[in-house]
Amino acid sequence: MRLLIVAVGQRVPDWAQTAWDDYAKRFPFELKVELKAVKTEPRASKSLDTLYAAERARIEAAIPKGCRVVALDERGTALTTMALAGKLKDWQLSGDDVALVIGGPDGLDPAFRQAAHERIRLSDLTLPHAFVRVLLIEQLYRAWSINANHPYHRE
Secondary structure: OOOEEEOOOOOHHHHHHHHHHHHHHHOOOOOOOEEEEOOOOOOOOHHHHHHHHHHHHHHHOOOOOEEEEEEEEEEEEEOOOHHHHHHHHHHHOOOOOEEEEEOOOOOOOOHHHHHOOEEOOHHHHHHHHHHHHHHHHHHHHHHHHHOOOOOOOOO
């Protein structure tokens, strides 16, 4: 199974890339994690609908056919770490690859969010995009560690 993180925005601070790389290398061979960064649409004087459409096209192009799409959305379902571990187990049992999508500065196109198989939120707080990438991969690793009875997570 592959977890594909599709994130709008190409540049992240060095600390975020270092943290991402550290967690990504911890995953076992049977659960690959990959990041696909897609270009943020330049703002200029474009309408929000135009921005959404351009970013949505890039996001959809980055997601392979047959992937389960999970949109990260502030209005999505709140999960505990244990609930995320359960979702990860279900995703693994289904055998489908999963694309978790992080929107750009204006979020995700509403129609894309609605069309996603699931919508989850990481926090009630507004978080910087670089931090969201790190938080997401850490929580996915923690979820894997729970399911694998690895000592990383402690109750």
